[in-house]
Amino acid sequence: MPLDLSVMQPEPFPHPVMMRSDLYPRRQPSREEKWGICPGSVCGALRVLVRRCREEAERRKLAMNILSVAGACVFGLMAVGVFWLAVEMDNSALQASKSSCSIKP
Numbered sequence: 001m002p003l004d005l006s007v008m009q010p011e012p013f014p015h016p017v018m019m020r021s022d023l024y025p026r027r028q029p030s031r032e033e034k035w036g037i038c039p040g041s042v043c044g045a046l047r048v049l050v051r052r053c054r055e056e057a058e059r060r061k062l063a064m065n066i067l068s069v070a071g072a073c074v075f076g077l078m079a080v081g082v083f084w085l086a087v088e089m090d091n092s093a094l095q096a097s098k099s100s101c102s103i104k105p
Helices: 031-037 042-097
Strands: none
Touching: none
């Protein structure tokens, strides 16, 4: 007996359907737009200048931190190198002072 599909009704989709606009949230207004300040005004220009100065200061601070860590690493490597060189020189001086007769089989 063939199945009659005309009597069957589709069930509603059980999950909420996400719209394309949900994937891309709306752009949040900037502070200037919230406060009603024109971006081209003097106050807006000063805010932009202050923000740029703060960003520049943060970049310089990060660069100084990186350079100080690099300097500490270089200092540590040089200290280890000097210690290794002193040990090697002492070892070679000890080897040179030994006479071949002092070694007993």
